[in-house]
Amino acid sequence: MDQRPRLEDVAARVGVSTASVSLVLRGAPGPSEQTRQRVLAAAAELGYRADRAASLLARRRRHQLGVLLDVRSPYHAELVEEIQVEADRIGYEVVLSTLTRSHSEERALESLLDFRCEAVLLLGPDSSASALEKVAAQVPVVVVGRQVDSAAVDVVRPADDVGVAAALGHLISLGHRDIAFVDGGKGAVATTRRRGYRTAMRRAGLAPRVIAGDHTEEGGIRAGRALVGSASTAVVASNDRCAVGLLDAFLRAGVDVPGAMSVVGYDDSTLARLAHIDLTTVNQDAPAQARHAVAAAVSRLDERRTDRVEVVLEPRLVIRGTTARHPGSTRVRA
Amino acid sequence: MDQRPRLEDVAARVGVSTASVSLVLRGAPGPSEQTRQRVLAAAAELGYRADRAASLLARRRRHQLGVLLDVRSPYHAELVEEIQVEADRIGYEVVLSTLTRSHSEERALESLLDFRCEAVLLLGPDSSASALEKVAAQVPVVVVGRQVDSAAVDVVRPADDVGVAAALGHLISLGHRDIAFVDGGKGAVATTRRRGYRTAMRRAGLAPRVIAGDHTEEGGIRAGRALVGSASTAVVASNDRCAVGLLDAFLRAGVDVPGAMSVVGYDDSTLARLAHIDLTTVNQDAPAQARHAVAAAVSRLDERRTDRVEVVLEPRLVIRGTTARHPGSTRVRA
């Protein structure tokens, strides 16, 4: 067996046309029960599997969603899993494309377009609104996780400002005033969170303090060092990985968390849930985001929706062990 | 623009045949410089992108490698990144398929076959040797990360027994005798490591002690609880995530690591490198594995290799902060 069996081979074996075989294998109405049985038997014997490239080409509809992700992000992994499940449920296939050091966002996206996905879901993309619009002209685009100022793309995102504000509110209610924010870098998601922090601080009449950082543990560690000995008694990190870096730096510097310093993360990744870490953080409900994202794509495709959709999900503050009352205002066990 | 431009549209615009356009766009020899320029210009103007399904179908070769992974595994993420880079370099595309709760390994693999990947790389698959052989009858299969008793599939794997033995050797040289192992569950990779542990312990004349567990932090935490108060003074975990769970359990139980208990992980994931965790662990050189795996696939395809290849890479023990001398044999600062 050097060649895989083709539709024609199955047809020949049963003694019917390829059309009949095609109909049977896709469960389309038409073929009689007898034909159906014989075709199925023959297909099984030959180990026949349809060539997806050929079916895609012949079919008008492709029922295929492209997902752009960063395979190294645990948060994306969570989203992908949920997207996959949801797509499965409604009969769509999912094509994954990840960015790597040799595969820029643009490149990975092109790869998805070459597959002629009917729609693409972009997880936390950094592309500009105009770049996204260009893509949206070809295929429905759903951006997950960040805001996009464009009428052309659908957006499903957590209300980052609300999430950050909730984190801040929690800290403020604990008596903290000097609350720093560790930045997540130049990315779109990071930018929104930083802005949310600035706004919420201003509203509370507090002075914002943004420390440079990024969305990795390393960034958190560097920021943590910068914070040691500062006036800040609490800090919000742009994401959980960064927060873990902070915890690390504080641990090494002998800064007691949450005794002397409260820390809040963002994402509620599995990391945060570890008892070891037990991080107070903000949960973004990945399953709900996945469902909405898939629904947005599919409603464009199957229901010919044309108006823009923006789903903003309320994040939920998850209070764990890294936050406590302000050291000055405490004296609890006097 | 309701339809994307086709080859024919570009051809019409330039006033040449589709054949010429195809040749130009793929950089094939033939077309004159002038034609080339005009075609490229027209293609750019129209924003033309080839339909991959159509090209794949028309082309004999597909230059496409399928990768089966678990998107939630950080170790797989690392491998995928390297595979992607390597494939890029030699002009292959990569199709990703992940297992999720709705997408079993079998299902994800089928998906890859439907894409008519020329070869598939399976990251730590749990399928039986016979199931793998069935797949290998259709397409070259490279299993990454575990042993497979079959002449039909290529294997690229770390010498897990050597890695576990190295971990054990390190602990033994530190004076430990009661060294437990936290199991990784029923998976193939976990099985190999468990066996490696048993063998190495026997060789050293020590009594093995295997604690139930799995490859998650939760599993580590449970195992850690079971170990508290036991005779063991050191423990090797089946992977890093599990080791992190152990650390967590010990921390909460007030067991000093590495003072009273040494811990060794497996994978050298980014997790382990965190200063916070600073886990002694075993590095498996993901880039090298990725390179070998891609090379194995490609040599079957491009060089018509037919004999089996098994690459066994020596893992490297990375000593960090979670291991120390046996508490009894210490008295260092007497």
Added chain:
DNA sequence: GGCTCCCTTTAAAGCGCTTTAATAACGAGT
């Protein structure tokens, strides 16, 4: 001017499947 020869271009035949319009088969109805 006629004839090679080489370089460029193209017509046309698929790749393996889907889909539609048409055909065949077969009773039922009158």
Added chain:
DNA sequence: ACTCGTTATTAAAGCGCTTTAAAGGGAGCC
């Protein structure tokens, strides 16, 4: 017996691209 309706089956036309054999067009040479 003949028409009409149904239902089962298939021939054939693509889907958008690649590829090969053959055509076209000069340039160079005698």
